[in-house]
Amino acid sequence: DLPTFRFPTKSLELTKIRIQGATELCNAGEQPFVGKVDLREQNIVDIEELVELCTRMEEACSGFTRFGFCQILDATDNFSEKMIVGWGGFGKVYKGQLPGGLNVAIKRADEHAAMLEVNSELQLAKLQHANVIRLLGWCIHGKERILVYEFMQNGSLDRYLCDRTKGPMLNWSKRFKIITGLTEGIVYLHKHSMFWLVHRDLKPHNVLLDCNMLPKIADFGSARALSSELAEERTSRVVGTSGYKAPEYASRGVYSMKTDVFSFGVLVLVIISGRKNTILDKRGVGDLVRDAWRMWKDQKLHELVDPLLGDGYEVSEITKCAQVALLCAQEDPTDRPTMTDVAAMLNSESISLPMEPKQPAALIHGCAERDTTSTYVSQSSRTIDITITSSAPMSTRVRIILDPEV
Template structure:
């Protein structure tokens, strides 16, 4: 039914009369009847009539059924009434308890005012308002209990006596799982990155008690082991060394950051293990290990045909583009190098080692830091010398890496007293001599069909390593220039030459250099003295 004036839905029991035009007219609501959940229900039974005017009989011949309702409704003490079919008038009851007869006997029928809990046909019917209020409270209590139980379970797994720093890490671990959601538009090929806490016993068993036979390599973070879980899944375990220059900060950084990232060209983090002083990161295992194990090994590099190398170049570029532009976070990797590019069983690249990565706000272009981290030879000059880093720092590293993939040589693999100091300088010299193809790995085919693509990669590489960050292309531009032959490339400017002397040797009062290369997951640091 509708209120003719306001168009509101109303119960029939609240309508004055049954034959009004434009729907029902709502009765005037006395203050004691302000809750529309109250209504009259026809029931079989009787009221306790103790006299003392607890009930009264009105024989007014003008009273109809709806009039009886209105009189009782307006009387705040009235709890029920009875109208008569054979004669006019109504019987009303005030402040009396009604006893319902459910036996089916021929007890008289009364209209009873109902509130809070109703009994209709012998069935309990609870009001909706209490339910609506109770459900959110119940849900919040259950959620709080689950959070408490999960935190308690994690504490039991990691053991007693954790430091406040590790307590924060546990909270971050819980947050990482809560905030991680798979965005199918961003990556339709990866599964949800739901991080897990592994017990120390399970990881020890998986790695055969961290045996030398299972060791894949060692880097700045610590040793890396191959393992196999009880379900047969192969894993890679990064175990933080107690003597490592890296610590809880980098551990937290990689754990929380990579939990929020999902892309086919990023390594997948499965979870972690925290127990006492033990801190480990558990990754999916890459059967072909890292790019440097193929690229710089004369017995393995022949497996890297140019077609495979170009797929690797493009995959790395796509991974960086995701980090810089398309992930929910804007991320600068800061340690892109061949040993941090893992290869799956199809030789597809996956960027790894996010311990040094930094999260940027989308509107921030660059940041200055006093703590310089990364690997010498891959660092952009403005970062190595001034601590300024941005997405263009990763672009520089990508350019160096692309030269290494094309040539099959490390950036710092040679030194000429009268010539270029590194691979970047060598590429620039060859470019100016119109002999850029001499940079190409002799292991690669000299087929003329790939020369144009090789030249384009060298050209784009030189644009990536230009001295001034503002002149370097974005990763979006890099991908377009690599795959679209119709794009005219600008002429490269002189690249940044990194001195043959390390930054630490040039200014020992400012920095100390440590460089590591690992067959598998790796990490490196260059920490500025404070």
């Protein structure tokens, strides 16, 4: 087992650690964070550059077109409040109808929205998948920045999961199709789009349902393209939603495809249970993940199932989905499967899965401790990376290099 270090709750000032059996000293300050700072977050373009980008994308992407501002005003009844259907990552979303009768969703960026968020959302123009929302066009007029999407008449998934009156509309068959549809959509983003795209904000609010209650992943304002499917990058600007953010991303800004895998795991548990994943301490996995692991271990998953489902579900499907979700929601990203693995497990006819999820650290150490240590540990070759966090707003990452015992 790896050694456990405990520190007072004041800000950490650790610089050196000595490990028994090692002859080297490790200077924490000399070791860089894993991944590199995402410099694209500093690249804020102006309106003219954004128009140029949209124009180039219009020429390159079939089905992506420019709308006139008068068309947008007519479609939304001059941005009438009665046409508002929700809020996206950077602005209000209106329902609109084009002259041909096509219903669309029109997202109007508010004046404080970062240009980067609009740029990220534009990546959708390059994507075409049944489980990813389609970006139809754009409009820039003065300071107005507007994007036009296909309209999803049943709104977002969260409207059903936490609503006692709408919840019964989602029987288990529909919930299972939502889980498998999301799996296929994320596999596409991670492997089969023109780049390795990590969404970074998967949650029920960003899953829209079409007329058949099938899911489409939406709101790509936080999405980032990676340099490879194994890439791990770092940002100082952590976005996303508490309860769905992976621990390494929430605490250190490190993100990869495994960041989406964690969020997907929590999302599946929410779909099964109808519960929220409340974060009770800084360890970061949430009470829903902990409860689900206990129920899975004790073979009491029926206690996890949303009461609104009654007895109308397949026990084998619930068991498989819950186990897959717990594998995805493990704290160490190296323990999590890829989304391709997830798809294979969900499509497998076998009832039992080859892997078992590890016990959440909070259940091992107790979640009442104010200080937590070793919240993320990954090991390869002869190095161990450890993140040490405390209840103070600071964390330190160290790398310990182990030499053979003399």
